[in-house]
Amino acid sequence: MKDLRRLVIFLFLFCVFHCSLPAALAQDGTDRMPAFRDPKLPIDRRVDDLVSRMTLEEKVSQMMNGAAAIDRLGVPEYEWWNEALHGVARAGTATVFPQVIGLAATFDEKLVFDVADVTSTEARAKHHEFVRRGRRGRYQGLTFWSPNINIFRDPRWGRGQETWGEDPYLSGLLGSAFVKGLQGNDPKYLKASSAVKHYAVHSGPEPERHAFDAIVSKHDLQDTYLPQFRMAIVDAKASGLMCAYNRVNGLPACASNELSEILFKKWKFDGHVVSDCGAIDNIFLRHKYVATEAEASALAVKAGTDLTCGREYRSLVNGVRDGLITKAQIDKAVKNLMKIRFRLGMFDPPEMVKYAQIPFSMNDRPVHHSLSLEAARRSLVLLKNQSNTLPLRKDLKTIAVIGPNADDRDVMLGNYNGEPSVWATPLEAIKKAVSPSTRVLYSKGVLPPDQPASPDDLQDDAIEKAKQADAVIMVMGISPRVEGEEMKVKLDGFRGGDRTDLSLPKAQQELIKDVHALGKPVILVTMSGSALALTWENENLSAILHAWYPGQFGGAAIAEALFGDYNPGGRLPVTFYRSADQLPPFDDYKMGGRTYRYFRGEPLYPFGYGLSYSRFEYSRLQIPTTAAVGSDVNLSVMVKNAGKVAGDEVVQVYFTHKTASHPAPIRSLVGAQRVHLRAGEARIVKFKISARQLSLVLRSGDRVLQPGVISFSVGGEQPGFTGSADANSTMSISHDVKLVGKGIALPE
Numbered sequence: 001m002k003d004l005r006r007l008v009i010f011l012f013l014f015c016v017f018h019c020s021l022p023a024a025l026a027q028d029g030t031d032r033m034p035a036f037r038d039p040k041l042p043i044d045r046r047v048d049d050l051v052s053r054m055t056l057e058e059k060v061s062q063m064m065n066g067a068a069a070i071d072r073l074g075v076p077e078y079e080w081w082n083e084a085l086h087g088v089a090r091a092g093t094a095t096v097f098p099q100v101i102g103l104a105a106t107f108d109e110k111l112v113f114d115v116a117d118v119t120s121t122e123a124r125a126k127h128h129e130f131v132r133r134g135r136r137g138r139y140q141g142l143t144f145w146s147p148n149i150n151i152f153r154d155p156r157w158g159r160g161q162e163t164w165g166e167d168p169y170l171s172g173l174l175g176s177a178f179v180k181g182l183q184g185n186d187p188k189y190l191k192a193s194s195a196v197k198h199y200a201v202h203s204g205p206e207p208e209r210h211a212f213d214a215i216v217s218k219h220d221l222q223d224t225y226l227p228q229f230r231m232a233i234v235d236a237k238a239s240g241l242m243c244a245y246n247r248v249n250g251l252p253a254c255a256s257n258e259l260s261e262i263l264f265k266k267w268k269f270d271g272h273v274v275s276d277c278g279a280i281d282n283i284f285l286r287h288k289y290v291a292t293e294a295e296a297s298a299l300a301v302k303a304g305t306d307l308t309c310g311r312e313y314r315s316l317v318n319g320v321r322d323g324l325i326t327k328a329q330i331d332k333a334v335k336n337l338m339k340i341r342f343r344l345g346m347f348d349p350p351e352m353v354k355y356a357q358i359p360f361s362m363n364d365r366p367v368h369h370s371l372s373l374e375a376a377r378r379s380l381v382l383l384k385n386q387s388n389t390l391p392l393r394k395d396l397k398t399i400a401v402i403g404p405n406a407d408d409r410d411v412m413l414g415n416y417n418g419e420p421s422v423w424a425t426p427l428e429a430i431k432k433a434v435s436p437s438t439r440v441l442y443s444k445g446v447l448p449p450d451q452p453a454s455p456d457d458l459q460d461d462a463i464e465k466a467k468q469a470d471a472v473i474m475v476m477g478i479s480p481r482v483e484g485e486e487m488k489v490k491l492d493g494f495r496g497g498d499r500t501d502l503s504l505p506k507a508q509q510e511l512i513k514d515v516h517a518l519g520k521p522v523i524l525v526t527m528s529g530s531a532l533a534l535t536w537e538n539e540n541l542s543a544i545l546h547a548w549y550p551g552q553f554g555g556a557a558i559a560e561a562l563f564g565d566y567n568p569g570g571r572l573p574v575t576f577y578r579s580a581d582q583l584p585p586f587d588d589y590k591m592g593g594r595t596y597r598y599f600r601g602e603p604l605y606p607f608g609y610g611l612s613y614s615r616f617e618y619s620r621l622q623i624p625t626t627a628a629v630g631s632d633v634n635l636s637v638m639v640k641n642a643g644k645v646a647g648d649e650v651v652q653v654y655f656t657h658k659t660a661s662h663p664a665p666i667r668s669l670v671g672a673q674r675v676h677l678r679a680g681e682a683r684i685v686k687f688k689i690s691a692r693q694l695s696l697v698l699r700s701g702d703r704v705l706q707p708g709v710i711s712f713s714v715g716g717e718q719p720g721f722t723g724s725a726d727a728n729s730t731m732s733i734s735h736d737v738k739l740v741g742k743g744i745a746l747p748e
Helices: 002-019 043-052 056-061 100-105 109-132 158-162 168-183 218-225 227-235 257-266 279-285 293-302 312-321 327-343 366-379 409-413 426-433 456-467 506-516 535-540 554-562
Strands: 193-199 240-243 272-275 381-385 398-402 439-443 471-477 522-527 543-546 616-622 626-628 633-641 647-657 668-677 682-689 703-705 708-715 732-740 744-746
Touching (some): 056 312, 100 109, 100 168, 109 168, 168 218, 168 668, 193 227, 193 272, 218 227, 272 327, 293 312, 366 554, 398 456, 426 439, 426 471, 426 554, 456 506, 471 506, 506 522, 522 554, 616 708, 616 732, 647 682
Parallel strands (some): 398 439
Antiparallel strands (some): 381 543, 616 633, 633 682, 647 708, 708 732
């Protein structure tokens, strides 16, 4: 009787366990665990096994951003769409870092890695909490369509704020650091999946983004538009890529065999490709490249676009039946997608995936707030500080704070942002920073540019308060409500999210002039996601601090800089022009006359520019006088803080090929390190410049190393800029190196 009871219990438990598994998990007629469920097997084998069990309809259902559940296989639904440009976005409370263009201004690779690492930590914390609650919707997954590494080729582009600036090397360096921080360092599992975007040449104008054809030379494509993508994919191993809305030389980016050949054959990319949202529709509806959705979908998949952000790929089932695409081509795309989900640990026991152990309590932590504040500090760029106007004394009798951005929380957040739990606007932080006896008077002065014309009494109020002040802090600029992604904005100076005028809004310009006429010290703080033409302001005001869209603690960082608790050391990742008149037409994608690499005019402030409260000296440059073509070049320089306060210096290395026989940039950044030095401290800073960084791109698009003379410049800004009269501006040291030997062709 006892043995019979044991047998009954055994059979009961056996049935309970096996009946809880989906019936289709053992299609071979046995009760063995299917290969895709075995975490001990290689991922490729598991992926092959899982995809082999799917029907055509099930496979296609996995190729859209809202991937359907396949219950019979135990595959849950999954939403691929998630955003994390500068913190986890659109998923509730999260730490909000400075907008990407501000992170670029830090010139700080380690800081950017840390920001991305914190972002993926919060992403994991959120994702697993969502899953515990049975939620698998948009902005709740682990596949992030970040970073945006398009080149900010023209300051009028509204989405340029999402990028790492105008330079391919800096964009690649910082974008790669972001990819690495987001994806983690586990040899088997991804912390999160990073999809770099938008491939390729996507940089406005926004109102035409679904239909424009970016006509680019082979030289510009390889010299400017693609190097940062190569760095993120080949060096940083990004696991995803998003293709763009536009055409490139007549071919829709998401169906371009030319772009695909570079991506897959030359760069050996083995991740997944997702379309921008609605880009497959564009192929037939707006580009008119083919006639039907099925043709557009088939072309995109065959070119390597595995996933559509949209529903267009529903047509692929009929596309197979109509001979537009094969089952094998469908299989390849689905395998690329499922491999990402396996690499994220979604089919393995949580205890095997170290990132799955991150608890929800790791979201929005105080230590993450501290990093956001530090990032905001390092993003600040001091543009002018005549006669050491800054820092201000904290014990002034009265300070007037004037401007529409002084107490606007939205302006600090940029776009694609999360929701902060705490924050500090400039006005709030200034009030906390000054001595208890100091009066702080506030006036908006003018309404934000997205609102109607400012009433006279608002401007009168600002003038009256400025008259009472010992110093006036004017917090001006634009906002993410008027510059950004495909916006319905029709205002003077703006068009559909882009800008038509680089100056401050006219009402702000007039108020600044009126306040300046009072004879008071005026400190201008500007916020924007793009370059501003501050020509009059630079000529007439004594101090200007640029703060971008600085994140949730941007106000605190601004106040620290204004009153000397922090010494600003950020640098411009874009050229600040004197006006849009200095630029070619916005819809011209030729690089001639654009960015510091090809612009021959006199900028207001050049790429790499930024002042400090301290003064830095350069000496003892060590660099060879000759080097073999194809060899790396090592150099070092002594940097000394010759000022009275500690501060950061961004040491920049530029090179110019003085004997180039083909189109070449005026100069190119090839090295950047941000170093902190105490007053009086000196340090040797070393660089290793790779041979590839010294290469040239021919008109044919081929990349080569050529013998000849190259000039290196090492300093705190570009060589030769004479626009700053400030005594604290840094110096540069130049040195020529002769490259000897035969020319070498380099692979892309």
